[in-house]
Structure formats: C-alpha cells, structure tokens
Amino acid sequence: xxxxSVEPIHLRVxxxxxxxxxxxxxxxxKIHTDEGITGVGEVTSQSYVCxxxxxxxxxxxxxxxxxxxLVGENPLDVEGLWExxxxxxxxxxxxxxxxxxxxxxxxxxWDIKGQYEGKRVCDLLxxxxxxxxxxxxxxxxxxxxxDTAMLAREFVDLGLTAAKFGWGPFGQDPDVDVAHVTxxxxxxxxxxxxMVDAGHAWKIDTAKERAxxxxxxxxxxxxxxxxxDDRKGYAELCVDSPVPIAAGEGDVTHWDFExxxxxxxxxxxxxxxxxxxxxxxxxxxxxxxxxxxxPVPHCFSTGINLxxxxxxxxxxxxxxxxxxxxxxxxxxxxxxSNLPPLVNGRVPVxxxxxxxxxxxxxxxxxxxVNS
Ligand code: MG
Numbered sequence: 001x002x003x004x005s006v007e008p009i010h011l012r013v014x015x016x017x018x019x020x021x022x023x024x025x026x027x028x029x030k031i032h033t034d035e036g037i038t039g040v041g042e043v044t045s046q047s048y049v050c051x052x053x054x055x056x057x058x059x060x061x062x063x064x065x066x067x068x069x070l071v072g073e074n075p076l077d078v079e080g081l082w083e084x085x086x087x088x089x090x091x092x093x094x095x096x097x098x099x100x101x102x103x104x105x106x107x108x109x110w111d112i113k114g115q116y117e118g119k120r121v122c123d124l125l126x127x128x129x130x131x132x133x134x135x136x137x138x139x140x141x142x143x144x145x146x147d148t149a150m151l152a153r154e155f156v157d158l159g160l161t162a163a164k165f166g167w168g169p170f171g172q173d174p175d176v177d178v179a180h181v182t183x184x185x186x187x188x189x190x191x192x193x194x195m196v197d198a199g200h201a202w203k204i205d206t207a208k209e210r211a212x213x214x215x216x217x218x219x220x221x222x223x224x225x226x227x228x229d230d231r232k233g234y235a236e237l238c239v240d241s242p243v244p245i246a247a248g249e250g251d252v253t254h255w256d257f258e259x260x261x262x263x264x265x266x267x268x269x270x271x272x273x274x275x276x277x278x279x280x281x282x283x284x285x286x287x288x289x290x291x292x293x294x295p296v297p298h299c300f301s302t303g304i305n306l307x308x309x310x311x312x313x314x315x316x317x318x319x320x321x322x323x324x325x326x327x328x329x330x331x332x333x334x335x336x337s338n339l340p341p342l343v344n345g346r347v348p349v350x351x352x353x354x355x356x357x358x359x360x361x362x363x364x365x366x367x368x369v370n371s
Contacts, residue, residue: 001116003075005032006067006105008054010047010369011331020140020167022301023329027051028359029104033075037115040359041107042304044273045100047369053089053101062091066098066105076116078109082279086253099252099276106277107308107355114354121308121355125282125315132346133313135324136162136195138300141170145183152187161345162321163188166197166223174213181217190218195246197223204233208241215242221267222246231263238264249298252276254283261291271298273305278312285316299323303336306347307355310340314349322347334363 007030016024027043027050043050056065069088073081085105089098114121122128137160142148148165155163165184170177181196188194196219202210207225214222223246226233238245246267248260252275257268270284285295295316297309300323313319324342325332333339337360340347350356 001037001075002034003031003070003073004034006030006054006070007032008043008051008067008101008104009364010051011335011364011367012047012369013329013331013367021327021329023325023327023332026301026331027101027104028302028304028335028364029054029108031070031075031105031108031112033112035116037112039075039108039111039115039354040304040357041104041109041111041277042273042302042308043100043104044271044301044305045097049097050101050104053098054105060091062088064088066101070105075109075112078106078113079279081109082106082277086276095252095256100274103273103275103277103280106279107272107304110278110308111354118353120349120351120353121278121311122314122349125278125312128314129317130314130320130349132343132348133310133322134162134320135160135322135342135345135347136164136193137324137326138164138166138195138197139326141165141168141180143169145179148180149183149187152184156187156192158326158342159345160192160324160342162193162195162220164195164197164223164323167199170196171198171201174210177210178213181214181219185217193220194218195220195223198225200224200227202226204230204236207233207237211237211241211243211245219243223267223269224249231259234260234265235263238266244294246296249274252280254280254287257284258287261287261293265293267294267296269296269298271300271305272308272312273301274298278308281312282315285312285319289317294318296321297323300325300327302331303339303357304355304359306340307336307350307357310347310349311355330363331367334360336360
C-alpha cells in the first residue's frame, strides 16, 4: 500500500475569540492511499502555520514539507514514518509547529493501519485494559465562588465523577483561590475528584505556598502552577509538594516528557493532536509505567482528538481518565458524526476499525477555510 495524497484541511468557526478554547479553529488531516483507505488525524495548534508545514515543497536536506515526505511511502510503517517525518523536518522542526503537524499525520497513519488490519487503534497500541474510560470535564473558574459552585453543580448533574477548574480569577489572591476551591469541593462532595489548573500563574515560592494551602481540599492534582519552561521550578516544587503536580500539555516528543518525569512531575498530560501523535503518547505511557507516573491526555478540541485519546487510554494499564470537552462549538459537537458520548461519567472507546469515527462532510464544507 502507498500513500497517494495528504490533505490538510483547516476548519474555523466564523468568530474565534481569544479565549482558551481549542474547539474554534482546528486543522484536520486526511491521508489517502492507493487501496482506497483514508485515515484522519487532527492538529491542535496554529492551523495556518501547521497547514504550511504540510504544503511546503521539498527544500534542502531536512527542510521538507510533510506531504512531500509522506507521498509514496508505505502508511503501515507508522513508527518508521514518525522517525522519517521528525528527521526530515529537523532544521525547522524538532519542537513547535512541525511536531504539532506531525501529530495529525501520525494519528491518520494509525487510523489507516487499523482499518487495513481490521483492528481498533487501541488493539494496535497494546493490550486493551478497558472498553470505556472515566471522564473528567474542565472549565474556567466562575467569576465568583457562587458561579464556580453553579458550574460544579452542572458537572454533578451530567453524572461526572471528576472535574477540573482553572484559570479565570484563580491565582491572584490566596483567599480568593481558597473561596473558589471551597465552593467547588462543597458541591462535588468527597466522592468526586476535583483538580485545579493554575494556568502558569505563579513563580516557585508562591507555587509552594499555594500547594500547601490547597492540600486540605484533597485535590487530584495541581496543574501547571509554573511557566511551562520553568523546568528547574518543577523539579524544586515536586520534591515535597503535598499535592500531585501535573504538567505537559505544552510539551512535545518523548524527550520533553522524559525530562518532565525526571523533574518529578506526577501526572503527565500530552495532547495527542499536539505532542507528536499516538506514537509519542505510547512512548510516554511506557515511561510512566516504568516510573510510576500517571498519564492523562489533555484533550480540548474535536472528536478526532477525543477518539485518539480514548484508544490510547484503553491501551494503558493506569490510564483510566480522559478529558472530555463540553464546549458547544460544532467542531467539537458535530465534526465527528458518531462522537463518543458521555455515559454515566464514562466514555466508550469507539468499536470500529482504526479510530472508529466518521466525519460529517457537511460540517467540513461549512467551516472549511480556503478550500
Ligand atoms: Mg491546562
């Protein structure tokens, strides 16, 4: 089998606000083959830039566009193609947009392999440990503690057993932080997990103080208390933090995650559609198993990312948690016509071969940029 063409397709809703919402502007990737099988993937990054990473022509050594690297290759050699894409872009790649774009190609290649072999992607990734995955939803803290309590109530009513609050008014004042976390915990009760995303709010000394302040609330993890690049800070914080520390949604390649694990981060959060794809995620969860860390995918874009994350988590022994995006964007709710639903706080792993999802071509036509 050979790859005949690669289609990077940019989808964007009419109004994209500058809020932390990855469901408004995405790049999806279709890889076509000479046997009539098409795989789909997604890139959650700067879509204009990542589309160019595919469409750029061949150049001097290791400066090629991804499409030119892939066309003519055997799509079943997924890991070999990951290495080839990584190496042949490494004068402009290695980190950043080129790796984000590789994620979309890698997800599509796993989809092709699964369809060709009549197996689900989770079966290709390893042993399957579960047929559904526990979900957590995440949301910005409300403007007031009362608003935060109302948001927590919505999660409880949806049947969720875990919820994450972050950003918004959080991080500026310890009393305000405690008031919001108190409000969320009161509604969630002691039986549901509560996680907190600090959104890079602090320097190391403040992060240490806040971790102690939040410990009595039994939070599942404290996410990104520091800048994503303050690696020394993470190492210092993780040594004696009374709460688990989570990070990694901005990291790429297994090398970044190896570094995070060495720094002591407890919960590592690759985004499948950003970190380099399922090939990278599998390497990360293998490292997590070895070092007793917990992998939990960051997943806040479309149903393609969700499906890929579910397959990954199904194949990971300590992987029973996935982020479930509840944003109303049609790119989240409608792009995948058989979007995995929330059922009693869990999400079923798609059952069809490959990723097991179907795209709604009308949605693609409606939101496509420069088709
Ligand atoms: Mg986050």
